[in-house]
Amino acid sequence: MEVSLELDENDITPAERKATYQEIQNYILDKYDVKVSSLYISQIKRKNGLEVGESYNKAKTPEARVPNCPAEKEKYIEEALYHFQML
DSSP, X not given: OOOOOXXXXXXXXXXXXXXXXXXXXXXXXXXXXXXXXXXXXXXXXXHTTOOOOOOSOOOSSTTOOOOOOOHXXXXXXXXXXXXXXXX
């Protein structure tokens, strides 16, 4: 059995669809002049069902407050994820 698969330069594999947190942050900073934290990026990735690595900055107590991503920054992050074809 022989299988032939032809991809053009616009087709990308899932492995090529991953942008680093730094690339996402730089994209948003360059386009909107807004800084976003890795925490906010991971919250939005998780919200959209994307794989997120384990956090090593976990709170030491369960009562610790974790800030939620503001709606404006959520919009910027989702737009960056679309730009990098992760969504």
